[in-house]
Each structure stands twice: as structure tokens, then as C-alpha cells.
Amino acid sequence: MEQTEIETTLERILPRVAKPGRYTGGEYNQVVRDWAATDYKVALAFPDIYDIGMSNLGLMILYDIINKHRNLLAERVYAPWDDMETLMRQRGLPLFSLETKHPIRKFDMLAFSLPYEQLFTNILNMIDLAGMPVRSAERDATYPLVIAGGHACYNPEPMVPFIDVFVIGEGEEAILKIICVMRAARHLDRETQLRYIAQIEGCYVPRFYDVTYHDDGTIKAITPNMPEAPPKVLKTIVPVMPPPVTDFIIPFIETVHNRAPIEIMRGCTRGCRFCHAGMVTRPVRERPVEEVLDAMEQILEKTGYEEIALLSLSSSDYTNVLELTKKIGERFSHLGLNISLPSLRIESVSTQLMDNLGDSRRGGFTLAPEAATERMRNTINKFVTHEELLETAREIYRRNWRTIKLYFMIGHPYETLEDVAAIADLAKQVLAEGRKFHGKKASVNVGVSTFIPKPHTPFQWEPMDDLDQVYAKLDLLRQAFRGPG
Numbered sequence: 509m510e511q512t513e514i515e516t517t518l519e520r521i522l523p524r525v526a527k528p529g530r531y532t533g534g535e536y537n538q539v540v541r542d543w544a545a546t547d548y549k550v551a552l553a554f555p556d557i558y559d560i561g562m563s564n565l566g567l568m569i570l571y572d573i574i575n576k577h578r579n580l581l582a583e584r585v586y587a588p589w590d591d592m593e594t595l596m597r598q599r600g601l602p603l604f605s606l607e608t609k610h611p612i613r614k615f616d617m618l619a620f621s622l623p624y625e626q627l628f629t630n631i632l633n634m635i636d637l638a639g640m641p642v643r644s645a646e647r648d649a650t651y652p653l654v655i656a657g658g659h660a661c662y663n664p665e666p667m668v669p670f671i672d673v674f675v676i677g678e679g680e681e682a683i684l685k686i687i688c689v690m691r692a693a694r695h696l697d698r699e700t701q702l703r704y705i706a707q708i709e710g711c712y713v714p715r716f717y718d719v720t721y722h723d724d725g726t727i728k729a730i731t732p733n734m735p736e737a738p739p740k741v742l743k744t745i746v747p748v749m750p751p752p753v754t755d756f757i758i759p760f761i762e763t764v765h766n767r768a769p770i771e772i773m774r775g776c777t778r779g780c781r782f783c784h785a786g787m788v789t790r791p792v793r794e795r796p797v798e799e800v801l802d803a804m805e806q807i808l809e810k811t812g813y814e815e816i817a818l819l820s821l822s823s824s825d826y827t828n829v830l831e832l833t834k835k836i837g838e839r840f841s842h843l844g845l846n847i848s849l850p851s852l853r854i855e856s857v858s859t860q861l862m863d864n865l866g867d868s869r870r871g872g873f874t875l876a877p878e879a880a881t882e883r884m885r886n887t888i889n890k891f892v893t894h895e896e897l898l899e900t901a902r903e904i905y906r907r908n909w910r911t912i913k914l915y916f917m918i919g920h921p922y923e924t925l926e927d928v929a930a931i932a933d934l935a936k937q938v939l940a941e942g943r944k945f946h947g948k949k950a951s952v953n954v955g956v957s958t959f960i961p962k963p964h965t966p967f968q969w970e971p972m973d974d975l976d977q978v979y980a981k982l983d984l985l986r987q988a989f990r991g992p993g
Contacts, residue, residue, distance in 0.1 A: 509602055514609045521595045529760035530558035531592060533606030536758040537810065539575040539582070540607050547579040548691050550683075551605055551615040551652065555622070555630035558586040562757070563765040565819065566658065566679070567621045572753045573680055580687065583607040583615075587630050588637070596637060603637040612638040615652045616690065619683065620671075622658035628667055631656070635670065644672050644715065649698040653690060657682070662743075662788055663963040668714040672702060677710040677743030677788075680750050686711065703736045710744025713737060749774055749793050754806035756813070767848065768813040770803050771795065772832070773820035778853070780878070781889045782917070784962035785821055797832045801839060808843070815846040823849035824857050833864035850874060854892045854900050862907050872911030872953070873904045880930035884920055889966075894934075901938045905945040912938060912952050918981045919959035919973040928981045931956065932988030956985060 509517070522528035543549070552571055554561030561567065567584070574582035583605035588596060595601070602611040612618055618638070620631055635642050640651050647654070656667065657675035664674040675682045685708045693701045706713040716737035720728045732739055752770045775792035776785070804816055820826060829849075836847055847865060854875050862873075877897055879885045885892055901912055916931050935954050942950025958978055961970050973981070 509600065509611060511608065511610050514601060514604050514611065517599055517601050518609070521592075521599065521601070524595065525591045526589065527559075527761050530586065530589065531606070532760065533584075533609070535760055537755045538607055538757050539571070541575070541581040543581070543608055543610065546581040548581070548617075548687055549610075549615045550574055550580065550582045550617045550619055550687070551585050551612050552582050553585045553612075553618060553620045553631075553634060555587050555620055555627040555634055557589055558759070559761065559763050561586045562759045562763045564621060564623070565753070565769050565771065566623070568753050568756060569750065570619070570621075570679060570683060571757075572755070573684070573750065574687075577684075583610070585612060585634070587634055593633075593637065602639045603634055612652065613640060616694070617687065618652040618654045620654070620656040620658075622656045622660040622667075625660050625666075627660070631667070632670060643669050645669075647672070647698070649694075649696070649701065653686075653698075653701070655683075655686065659784060659788065662784070664712060664714070665719075671714065672698075673705055674712040674714070675710055675744070676712055676741055678745050680746050682708060682710050682744050703734060706734065706736045706738070709742065712741040743788065745791075747793070749795055752795070752799070752803040754803050755810045756807065758811060765817070766813075767815035767817045767846075768807045768811055769817040769819045770800055770807075771820065772800055772818045772823065772829075773826045776821040776825070778822060778825070779889050781887075781966040782878075782920070782959060782962070783821075784965055787964050789821065794827055797828050797835065800832060801835060804836070804840065808840075808845075814844070815848060817848045817850055820851060822851055822853050824852045824861060830858070830860055830864060833861060837864055851876070854897055857900055859903055862903060872913050873909045874913040874915070875900065876915040877934070878915065878917050879920060879923075879927065880916060880934040881927050884923060884927045887922055888920055897934070898937060898941060902941045902944075905942045905950060910942070910946050910949050910951065912942065913955065914938065914952060915955045915957070917957050917959050918985075919978065921959075921967060921970040925981070925984060928984055929988060932985060935989075954989070956982070 518531065522531060552567055554564050554567050571582050574580050585603060585605050602613060604611050632642050641647050644654065653672050655673040655675060656671045657679040661674045661676060686705055689704045690701060693704055702713045705711050706716055716732055716734040718731050718733050722728050749771065756768050773792065773794045775789045777792055778786060780786055807813060807816065823829065852875060854877065877892065878890055879888060882894055904912055914935055918928055935952050939950060939952045959972065961968050961972055
């Protein structure tokens with residue numbers, strides 16, 4: 509099906525689906541290039557629905573970088589919701605890009621952003637919807653090169669049969685190198701193209717490795733079968749963070765994060781034993797204060813967002829966080845702009861930082877103890893005392909915040925039911941501090957997730973709780989949280 513047929517079919521079926529704005533494209537700040545005049549075309553795919561994928565900063569960084577090159581083109585594609593997929597399969601409508609409605613099959617590259625493992629099967633479905641063989645061995649050079657990058661690619665083996673190339677590490681420079689190779693080698697067969705790509709730092713080409721196993725199913729050896737394939741694929745990083753995205757696409761429908769993010773720091777040195785991102789994004793790199801401020805100016809001019817999120821794994825560990833938040837207040841306070849630092853560490857949140865954020869208290873203050881007892885916090889390498897946590901909460905409430913959000917995990921190694929019950933106890937103690945300042949207007953929101961062992965972390969070989977254990981712990985917490993407040 510060609511572009512014009514796709515557009516005609518969309519006119520007929522979009523009135524029959526929920527949130528047709530997921531599929532129309534045409535948003536403010538989207539980039540549309542002359543298809544015929546562009547040398548190399550990339551479909552950037554997020555394997556989840558538009559509502560979630562539009563908030564993914566990684567995809568927008570690549571979109572921005574690729575479209576800054578005159579002879580390149582990047583367009584977006586997201587997974588359709590069930591109602592749309594049903595109609596697409598009924599009408600023979602292939603997966604298409606939002607910007608120009610070209611079928612994905614017509615692109616030179618299909619690049620998936622893969623931040624977490626739950627999206628694995630969505631990738632297979634999207635490849636199938638695009639009218640392409642799901643297995644990489646069945647795709648030759650007439651099909652788009654299928655690559656994947658993101659945190660879930662640090663353990664790529666579950667997706668090996670389906671992906672041509674995995675980018676291990678950071679993709680800003682790697683994707684441009686892959687594009688450069690493919691433009692030069694487009695006349696060659698897929699096997700030869702991949703032999704050139706295998707020589708790029710951070711690129712893992714699965715078909716060039718043979719895997720042998722022990723009797724118990726664990727891996728015995730991974731051996732290259734092509735001279736171009738390195739014995740060990742090392743992650744690739746960018747030594748200096750690329751300029752921040754400032755012309756964000758403004759979605760037509762509500763998305764999970766209605767804000768403009770700026771990555772102020774990449775990497776973390778804390779070493780929490782469960783944290784995959786903290787281990788794989790090292791070394792720490794920080795963005796200069798003036799670059800952040802200039803980016804904020806441009807974002808406000810180009811988008812109209814009223815909230816800016818200063819992103820990092822631990823925003824309060826950013827060396828110049830006090831200078832940055834002070835200058836933001838001086839430059840932008842008259843605009844009523846909401847500034848959020850989604851990741852603050854209890855031990856590095858200072859009273860000065862709270863004061864600097866004083867005009868941005870709409871969304872509450874978020875802290876992540878991860879565990880409710882000092883024994884468990886020491887186990888996961890998060891050394892925060894009980895009194896430090898309560899003192900931080902006290903100072904937050906004192907500065908007129910009325911809501912504190914606390915994030916915990918259950919299922920940590922060596923956890924007991926007493927450790928789980930302590931989550932409710934600690935939340936109630938924090939609420940009690942708030943009541944001293946705000947009475948019944950004070951509140952505490954508690955989020956609880958389940959520990960999942962991640963590759964390349966100290967806890968990667970620790971067992972995960974089975975479902976019965978998880979449900980038992982959640983039931984315990986539900987009982988403990990019953991009642992007012």
C-alpha cells in the first residue's frame with residue numbers, strides 16, 4: 509500500500525478508533541522533509557502507544573540529531589492501540605510514519621528505542637504490522653535495517669533472532685555512524701553491510717556470534733564467527749552530552765508527562781545495588797548551567813510548556829544544582845513556571861535547594877527511600893538513616909509543601925515481612941510530620957514497585973519473588989494503609 513492509499517484509508521477508519529490523534533501526525537514542531545529529495549530515511553519507533561512514547565526523551569534526541577542533517581530524514585512511529593491494530597489488519601493497512609504516512613517498509617532503517625523488557629513482544633508485533641519478516645535471518649537488503657538501542661539492550665539475547673543490530677550504550681553518535689556506513693554500502697548485500705557495522709564501537713550484530721551452553725542451560729561461550737566481529741562488544745558513550753532538545757513536538761492528546769525535559773546530568777556514582785541505570789550510564793557528565801538556562805528560554809519560546817523537568821538519575825547530586833535553581837528563579841519566576849526535579853536523593857537534598865524550589869510546589873516533593881528499614885537500605889547500598897529521612901520530610905513540610913511522594917520497592921534480597929510492614933510505618937511517621945505544619949491538608953503518596961534483578965548490577969543473579977510472595981506483601985500493605993490519610 510502506498511502513501512496516498514494509507515491517507516485515504518486513515519480518513520475512513522480514524523473516526524472509528526479511540527484517540528485518533530495518536531495516528532494523525534501534523535503536530536506543532538514536527539519535521540517534514542521532501543521524501544524524494546532525501547538520501548536516507550529513518551523510522552524512529554517506540555514500541556508502545558503514542559501517549560507513552562511521546563514522552564520518551566531518547567527518541568526525541570535522535571529525532572532532533574538526525575533531522576539536523578540536510579540529507580537525512582527521521583519520522584516517528586508508535587505501536588497502535590488494539591482497536592487501531594484490528595482495523596489495520598482488516599484493511600491491510602501497514603504500519604506507517606506519522607509525518608508523511610509512508611509505510612515503514614519504504615524506510616532505509618527502522619530504529620527501536622527499547623527502555624524496558626515489557627516492550628519486547630511489541631517490537632515483534634510492529635515488525636509484523638510493517639509487512640516484514642519478524643526474524644532477521646529472513647530479511648535481506650531490500651528491507652529496512654532493524655536496529656535497537658536503550659537500556660533493555662544491555663541484555664539483548666532474548667531479542668537476538670529478530671534484530672539486525674543492537675547498539676550497546678548511548679546512541680547519539682552510534683546511529684549516525686551506522687547511517688554513514690549504510691549509505692556507503694547500500695549497493696551491497698545485508699551480510700556485507702552488517703560486517704561493516706560490526707566494526708563500529710558498541711554495535712552488536714548477533715548473527716556473527718555462536719553461543720554454546722552448559723547442560724543446565726547457562727551460557728558456556730560466545731564466539732565470533734566473523735573476523736569483523738569483536739570478541740567483546742564494549743558500550744559506546746558520548747564524552748560530551750549533545751545540545752538539549754528545545755523544539756519538542758506538541759502532542760494532540762494528553763501524554764503521560766505534559767512537560768519539557770532537559771537532561772542536566774548523565775550517569776550516577778551512588779551505586780545502588782539494584783539500579784541498572786546507575787551502573788550502565790557511567791561516567792558522570794554534567795551540562796553547564798548556562799546551557800540549561802538557554803535551553804529553557806528556547807523551549808518556552810518554541811513550545812509554550814509550563815513545566816520544565818530537570819532530569820538525571822539524581823538531580824540533587826548535580827554539582828551546580830543550587831546555582832541552577834537560583835538562576836532559574838531569578839530569570840523565570842515571573843512566568844509562573846513549574847520546575848520539577850523528579851529524582852532527588854534524601855541525603856543530598858539541602859534546605860537551600862528546597863528554598864530555591866519554593867515557587868514550584870504544585871506537584872509535591874518526591875523522595876525515594878526504596879526501603880523502609882535501615883537494614884534494608886544498607887543492603888541495597890543506600891545509606892540513609894531513619895532520622896535523616898524524617899528530618900528531610902520535616903523541612904519539606906516546613907517550606908509549605910503539603911504532599912510528599914515516597915517510592916519503595918518490595919522483594920529486595922534478604923527482605924522480611926517486617927521490612928515490608930515498615931513501609932506503612934514510615935509513611936505514617938512522615939505524614940505525622942506533615943500534620944504538625946498543615947493539619948489534615950498534609951498528605952503522603954506511596955508508590956511500591958517490585959524488585960526485578962537487572963543485568964550488570966550487583967543483584968543481577970538474585971532471585972525474584974514469585975507471584976504468591978508479591979501478592980502476600982501487597983496484601984499486607986493494603987491492610988496497613990487502611991484508614992484516614
